[in-house]
Amino acid sequence: MKWSYMDHWRSPSPNGPIDQWQTYDSMDRFLKQVAAVGYDAIDTFDHRYFTIIDQYGSVANYQEFVQERGLERIVNTFHAAAYDQRNYAPHIASTHDNILEDFRVTMDRWSGIQLDNIIVMPATLYYDMEPVTEDKIKTTAELWNKVGAITLDAGVKLTCHHEFFCGIQSKEELDTFYAYTDPALVNLFVDTAQHCIASVDPVEFYEKYADRVTGFHFKDTRHQDLVGDYRRRPDAELMGTTTPRWFHEMGDEGGLVDFEAFMRAVVRNGYDGWLSVEHDKANKLGGDHAESTAIARWYAKNVLEKVAREEAAK
Amino acid sequence: MTWKRWSYMDHWITGTPQGPRxxxxxxxxxxxxxxxxxxxxFTGFDTFGFTLPIYASLYGSVPAFERALQDHGFVGLTGVFAAYPYATDFAAPHRRETHDRIFADFERTAAAVDGLAVENVIVMPTNTYFQVEPVTDETIKITAELWNRVGAMLAPRGLNLTCHFEFWGAIRTEDELALFFEHTDPELVGFFCDTAQHTIAGVDPLALFRRYRDRCRGFHFKDTQRVDDFDAYRTAPDAELMATGVPRWFYEMGTPEGLVDFPALMREILDSGFDGWLTVEHDKADLGGGNFAEATAVAKWYIDNVLDSVRGGAA
Amino acid sequence: MSGFRYSYALNQWRQSPTSFVRLEDHERAFKTLSVSGFRAVELWAGTGRWSNLGRPEHLRLNYGSSAGFVGRLAECGIDAVSSLTWDPSAPAAEEGFDLRSTSRPADHARILAAVDPYLDLLTELGCDRIVVRATEPAGRIGADLDVGAVASVLERIGSAAKDRGVRLAADIDCLSPLRDAAGIASLLDSTDPDLVDLSLSTADLVVAGEDPVAIARRHVDRIGHVHLKDSHFVDSENAYLLPGAEVDMLQGNAGRRIERWFFEFGSEAGLVDAAAVLGVLGESDYSGWVVLESDQSPEPATSAMLNAWYLTHIAAAGFRAAARTEEPAR
Known part of the structure; x- marks a missing residue:
């Protein structure tokens, strides 16, 4: 069972909170902390490419920097696109050529290392897509089938991560999307908190599509969105009225995700890939990324791995 | 009207190379x-008795620190807060055998601020509730004896002794407060109204001010979002930071969901003829990612933009 | 070959008077240390209801009993309380803010009375080490330190501790008038090795201008405790003699305005050779604790994780192996 840590990080500096990409020193400290508590690898965002080229010369060089600090490799990259209905919107067919070209360029940029997955949010923000219709989802699916072919050519799986505020987030929308996408080309990346917020049970959802799942973000939430925050303009993650902080680390006392049940399902389905931990915006309300990362790894080691062994022994 | 006498109570945490300090x-x-x-x-500055030696160390002496305050536009050191939150063999106001020791502490405090601008010596009159209970008429009367004695010592030195009641202290209900004030001399033992503490304890601070206006010597203007309706005041060893489910009790004025009606209190103050200091306090404002500097600025914005618009005579 | 164990000091989690009070905050620190590979923690004595791991009565009140505390630690993956640090000269409300000095014989009886509740606590916690600050800062004592008086009270505390199965290690910090090699030697020469050990504090030695490796070699038979931390600076101007050195020197109020002296391992400016110190201990019979610290760090969790990384990859290949590998109790 191997754990990877997804990129999100803030630490204090004399200039205020910074992320790990500010300097070599901040990256060095980040990677050492992740390694020290027992993660085996990291995930990142592919828009980090430009910083990587500036600071490390190449993606392969950066991965070496990672490896020198005791981590195995970079497992996944998240393609955080800036969706724009004029030129970059999966449900608008006229923008597809632009998107396909973006993925050809991206895969070329990252060809220096072997990634497992490139992760995407497969739809625009909900309010940019609504009314969400079957036709729009079908158009969206057609795009990702084509993108999946491009990434697979590069040896990388395309996998979809559904934010609670994106245009494909309800159970019905998800079912429609996966019905129209090719299982050989379009995979699923289950973010436990995001689905929970969207009132989709992550365990049931995972069980249903287990054979298409190529990864996870293990993170928790204390809230479901029951007031339509998923449609909030301009931003749902930071400006929702439900809470100023949606995401918490695993093991959180008020957390809604049943991680033990989730882990049992992961084992039952024979999943043998990487497990990613994410702490998106963990510094809100006085939180601390470093501590959250340690606590989550503690929970993985002392609770989930034990559950996994029990389940495997059945 | 614009109230001229706003002071700041010395709670503050700031970022340092060694973390928040x-x-x-x-x-x-x-x-x-x-x-x-x-x-x-702010033109007034209240601090804790136990911080005076630290300021003396940093500035050479307490008067030198007051001069530094004056260089920053303050009239000086306006109030000193003293407390024995935790009952020990040495300091427990409901136990007479500790009174001499406490009295001596206040003699030292009075000496330390001699000749300064200090008007109020604000005191937490009891220890934690859980250490005193059962709270009886007797515990309250013994406590009153102590503060009458301390007040009599301070008054000739131009210092008002005034009592500030925590929601977790051993005098907290309306009846307990009434008994305490009945047994203390109004000339020697004042009332200090902390808007949040009383609200948490389920006592209306506005009604208290109306009742004890003649002996009110000052206020802590702070807000809360929560009444203690689950006996949190008895939490051992501490109710302010360790109450189940409430990591933070206190907020600055103007906080959303705040329970204190500050404009109504301000109107009452204007009508009453009270002319002392109004003090802004932000106890533990850093909890949950809060920031003292910002909380203080937001509270002062509220003063300048909301409270200053309040007119007397409308009640 | 020695068989020393690693522990981590909790002191820096309490950065401000109101921090590190709630039990869930304690739990987060325990889990952070456990998953970083540390299986023991060091407590520190304090005062007041918010220093609730620093007073025996508050610790028992919070966790029901000492056993309750040990049980909670175990649930978080912490096997032991390695040690407790105590400063006899620190005033505590619970002791009537008594001002005491190890150098004043008239204070010794009160010092012995004050340590007693802590020795009881350590016995209950199954902890066999108390680390006692040998003296208050030089600037407070003045020029005339009676080493014999300090030695005498340390021996008496050591004897009381020994009766409870606890050993005393004398902590000579960077503000102590005994901070240099001669001072350390004088105190050790004046004390009974059966009652008083040395707590080797690597960063404090560096600040005092001493080589911790040399001091470790010289007194290896007397070392009973180790605080392994780094410093970037040497107090070359004897700022420790300032009357308010705790603020003037260690918080940058005067002199060179250095606002942080102590650091986690792994930064370029670090002056302590941790591997060499551990090498000296490894070649000796030392079987006590090596306690790392986040002292003065703005990010205690981060510093703990970086210290763990440094031990694992640079200074102590056996660090992870030394950490217990089986699961903690749940």
Missing amino acids: QPTFNRNHTERYLRQLETLG
Whole structure:
């Protein structure tokens, strides 16, 4: 069972909170902390490419920097696109050529290392897509089938991560999307908190599509969105009225995700890939990324791995 | 009307290379703190008795620290807060055998502020509730004896002894307060109205002010979002930081969901003829990612933009 | 070959008076340390209801009993309380803010009375080490330190401790008038090795201008405790003699305005050779604790994780192996 840590990080500096990409020193400290508590690898965002080229010369060089600090490799990259209905919107067919070209360029940029997955949010923000219709989802699916072919050519799986505020987030929308996408080309990346917020049970959802799942973000939430925050303009993650902080680390006392049940399902389905931990915006309300990362790894080691062994022994 | 006498109670945490610390971390941080308060327009400064030696160490003496305050536009050191939150063999106001020792502490405090601008010596009159209970008429009367005695010592020195009641202290209900004030001399033992503490304890601070206006010597203006309706006041060893489910009780004025009606209180103050200091306090404002500087600025914004518009005579 | 164990000091989690009070905050620190590979923690004595791991009565009140505390630690993956640090000269409300000095014989009886509740606590916690600050800062004592008086009270505390199965290690910090090699030697020469050990504090030695490796070699037979931390600076101007050195020197109020002296391992400016110190201990019979610290760090969790990384990859290949590998109790 191997754990990877997804990129999100803030630490204090004399200039205020910074992320790990500010300097070599901040990256060095980040990677050492992740390694020290027992993660085996990291995930990142592919828009980090430009910083990587500036600071490390190449993606392969950066991965070496990672490896020198005791981590195995970079497992996944998240393609955080800036969706724009004029030129970059999966449900608008006229923008597809632009998107396909973006993925050809991206895969070329990252060809220096072997990634497992490139992760995407497969739809625009909900309010940019609504009314969400079957036709729009079908158009969206057609795009990702084509993108999946491009990434697979590069040896990388395309996998979809559904934010609670994106245009494909309800159970019905998800079912429609996966019905129209090719299982050989379009995979699923289950973010436990995001689905929970969207009132989709992550365990049931995972069980249903287990054979298409190529990864996870293990993170928790204390809230479901029951007031339509998923449609909030301009931003749902930071400006929702439900809470100023949606995401918490695993093991959180008020957390809604049943991680033990989730882990049992992961084992039952024979999943043998990487497990990613994410702490998106963990510094809100006085939180601390470093501590959250340690606590989550503690929970993985002392609770989930034990559950996994029990389940495997059945 | 614009109230001229706003003071700031000395709670503050700031970022240092060693993490979040009090401004007394060193003189540079203290100076930065005073500049921020000066910018916001506070002219009074209240501090804790136990902080006086630290300021003396940083500035050479307590009077030298007061001169530094005056350089920043303050009239000086206006109040000193003293407390024995935890009952020990040495300090327990409901136990007579500790009174001499407490009295001696206040003689030292009075000496330390002799000749300064200090008007109020604010005291937490009891220990934690859970250490005193059962709270009886007897415990309250013994406590009253102590503060009458301390008040009589302070009054000739031009210092008002005034009592500030925590929601977790051993005098907290309306009846307990009434009994305490009945047994203390109005000339020697004042009332200090902390808007949040009383609200948490389920006592209306406005009604208290109306009742004890003649002996009210000052206020802590702070807010809360929560009434203690689950006996949190008895939490051992501490109710302010360790109450189940409530990591933070206190907020600055103007907080959403705040329970204190500050404009109504302000109107009452204007009508009453009270002419003392109104003090802004932000106890533990850093909890949950809060920030003292910002909380203080937001509270002063509320004063300048909301409370200053309040007119008397409308009640 | 020695068989020393690693522990981590909790002191820096309490950065401000109101921090590190709630039990869930304690739990987060325990889990952070456990998953970083540390299986023991060091407590520190304090005062007041918010220093609730620093007073025996508050610790028992919070966790029901000492056993309750040990049980909670175990649930978080912490096997032991390695040690407790105590400063006899620190005033505590619970002791009536008594001002005491190890150098004043008239204070010794009160010092012995004050340590007693802590020795009881350590016995209950199954902890066999108390680390006692040998003296208050030089600037407070003045020029005339009676080393014999300090030695005498340390021996008496050591004897009381020994009766409870606890050993005393004398902590000579960078503000102590005994901070240099001669001072350390004088105190050790004046004390009974059966009652008083040395707590080797690597960063404090560096600040005092001493080589911790040399001091470790010289007194290896007297080392009973180790605080392994780094410093970037040497107090070359004797700022420790300032009357308010705790603020003037260690918080940058005067002199060179250095606002942080102590650091986690792994930064370029670090002056302590941790591997060499551990090498000296490894070649000796030392079987006590090596306690790392986040002292003065703005990010205690981060510093703990970086210290763990440094031990694992640079200074102590056996660090992870030394950490217990089986699961903690749940």
